[in-house]
Amino acid sequence: MADWVVEARDLQKVYGGVEPLEVLHDVNLQVAPGEFTAVVGQSGSGKSTLLNLIGALDRPTAGTIAVDGARLDQLTDDELAALRNTRIGFIFQYHHLLDDFTCLENALMPLYIRGTPTPADEARVRGLLARVGLGGRLDHRPNALSGGEQQRTAVVRALAVQPKLVLADEPTGNLDTHSGNDVFALMREMNRASGVAFILVTHDERLAAAAERELRIEDGHLVEVRRAG
Amino acid sequence: MRFEVRLALRHLLAGGWQTVLIVAGVAMAVTLVIFISGLIFGLQRRIVTTIIGTIPQVTISPPEPTPRVLAPPGAPLVATVEPRAIQRTTIDQWQLVTDAVSRLPHVSAASPEVDGQAIITRGSKELGVPVIGADPDGRNLITHLTDHLIVGHYLGLGMDEVVISYQQAQDLSVWLHDRVSLTASTGQIQVFRIGGIVDTGGFQSTSTPIYITLRAAQALFGEGTDVTNISLTLDDSFQANAVADQVAAIFGVKTDSWMRNNPQVLSAFRAQSATAFLISAFSLVAAGFAIASVLIVSVLKRSREIGILKAMGARGQQVLLTFTLEGLGIAIVGAIVGVFGGCGLILLFRAIPQPTRFPGQTPDALLPGIIDPRAIGLAMLAAIFITVVASALPARQAARLDPVEVIRG
Known part of the structure; x- marks a missing residue:
């Protein structure tokens, strides 16, 4: 097992164009297994960019990233897709559930992409959905679920493949305070129960304060704000 | 069930009226191809059986006598060669x-x-x-x-x-x-x-x-x-x-064939066959364009979904296959419906009789279309081929979508 779930060294990300824009500069980050990290910063500070780089959705201009010991720059597109499918879970600001599939099918989607889920997989996902209070909503389509329910389904979907790391980009940003707190509490609970590391991007200082560790992006640099223990 | 099949099927089912319309488009093209080719080749067969069928296709007759020149080869000669009048002769042996x-x-x-x-x-x-x-x-x-x-x-x-x-x-x-x-x-x-x-x-x-x-x-x-x-x-x-x-x-011996004696019939056949081919080709190509445009709209509509699937680890190949399968599903269902439509139309028009020329005559069909399994097979294959080709462009477009672009939006 790798020492770090995420290990980023000297990351730089520049967006091209007539006037190149350097979003991230000299970013170094190590995330331990099971750690719950919050990343805060102003809008446009590069929080989501960092998350996309760690999530292998985008490539850095310079620097290296390793996720669960795998160096992303050394992997092909297909290998990156496989890594995203097996070791990383994503939760987005908008739930991004597929409208034509039921709540259960949506939660199983990463497993469908990999192949046919085993009965054990399906039982586990059903169990997770029951635990987040969606046991009676399995056959509902996303448009029949409330915002909170949709985001809870997305949390279960991120955990369906038993990843090493969950990347959450403003998961509560689109919810009312009550539902937002619910979803945050659920992520903390899942983090503690399953030992999966979370990186949560938010601009909600209150939620960030409730995380084990808090980082801030300022002028393209990543600064450690606080670390528990 | 494979992920790509599951997804393609769900897209088609969720498409509702849009799916029905696009399948109907393919079906109509196949119907037209089968009906037009069945009709034209049926008319040709009727001409063959009614005109050519009542005359021998090849006739053998005695060789025509060739006039002989009464001079040794190479001898200086001024002469006009005139064929002898044809005499009734018979075939030896x-x-x-x-x-x-x-x-x-x-x-x-x-x-x-x-x-x-x-x-x-x-x-x-x-x-x-x-x-x-x-x-x-x-x-x-x-x-x-x-x-x-x-x-x-x-x-x-x-x-x-x-x-x-x-x-x-x-x-x-x-x-x-x-x-x-x-x-x-x-x-x-x-x-x-x-x-x-x-x-x-x-x-x-x-x-x-x-x-x-x-x-x-x-x-x-x-x-x-x-x-x-x-x-x-x-x-x-x-x-x-x-x-x-x-x-x-x-x-x-001297031989005659109906084809040499009736060149105008042959050229009419060729013109008819070319017409059938052109109508078929145009309708299939038109169906292809319709399918491509509907699938392009479908890809645009589903770009968010495609991005999220790719973020969750779906490979470009899987997305490509999904949209190609959608095209294939449309093509196969459309082609099958089209075969029934085309054969149904042919049978319907075959049941309409022509007026008879004398009492007691069995009436001929107004439009004597034929159901030719080869034409049906070809029409289905052509429709499926065109549909898959038409879905290739939107499928590639889908496979190339950058998840970051989509999710950010």
Whole structure:
């Protein structure tokens, strides 16, 4: 097992164009297994960019990233897709559930992409959905679920493949305070129960304060704000 | 079930009316292709059976005598070569030739005959007509006279019986069992009874042949036991030229084929076939464009979904396959519906009768379309091919979507 779930060294990300824009500069980050990290910063500070780089959705201009010991720059597109499918879970600001599939099918989607889920997989996902209070909503389509329910389904979907790391980009940003707190509490609970590391991007200082560790992006640099223990 | 199949199926089912419309588009194109080609090839078959089916496809006659020049080769000579007037001659060794020709590829029947011209008379009415004297069993394989009989019989025709056309019977005011006399060009006169009346579709009394037995014709035209020509029918009408050339080369006889005698029919066939092909091609291509545009809209509509799937680890190949499968699903269902539509239309139009020419005639279909399994197979394959090609562009577009772009939006 790798020492770090995420290990980023000297990351730089520049967006091209007539006037190149350097979003991230000299970013170094190590995330331990099971750690719950919050990343805060102003809008446009590069929080989501960092998350996309760690999530292998985008490539850095310079620097290296390793996720669960795998160096992303050394992997092909297909290998990156496989890594995203097996070791990383994503939760987005908008739930991004597929409208034509039921709540259960949506939660199983990463497993469908990999192949046919085993009965054990399906039982586990059903169990997770029951635990987040969606046991009676399995056959509902996303448009029949409330915002909170949709985001809870997305949390279960991120955990369906038993990843090493969950990347959450403003998961509560689109919810009312009550539902937002619910979803945050659920992520903390899942983090503690399953030992999966979370990186949560938010601009909600209150939620960030409730995380084990808090980082801030300022002028393209990543600064450690606080670390528990 | 594979992820790509599951996703493609769900997209099609969720598409609702949009899916129904696009499937209907493919179905209509396939219907049109099957109906138009069935109709045009059916019309051609009717022409073949009604016009060509009643005449021999290849006719063997004695070689034309070539005039000989009475001078040694190379001798200085001023001369005009004039072909001799054609004389009635007969085919040497006709039994052997008939046997040998029957065994050639594509020849399905050979009928030795004595043909000539005669005047058929009833009271004061008379008509000059071609006479075909042949064994009814053999000749019927070529002319299919029994299919066109209105009354009487042709098979088992007696030595003193003649089969004439309905128009001739009208012109001579005769009917079954009435007596007529035939005056041959040799001056020989014989009396015959009407054994049968046929309708072969011809309206000209004087160009439609009458039929007697071979023995009767040999006696009428004074040919002894000889024959004047051998008629052939083929298993494939369009091999007539090849067979005619082959027979002429082997046996040193003169041959004629229906294709050389009716070039205008052949060119009409070619024009019809080209029309059928063009209409089919245009409708399939139009369907292809419709499918491509609907799928492009579908990809745009689902770009968020595609991005999220790629973020969750779906590979570009999987996305490509999903949208190609959608196209394939549309094509297969559309093609099957189209086959039923096309065959249904052909059967429907075949059931509409034409007005009959005389009482008791079995009416012909107004549009005699045929259901040709080869045409159906080709139409389905072409539709499926075009649909898959049409879905390739939107599928590639989907596979290349950058998840970051989509999720950020």
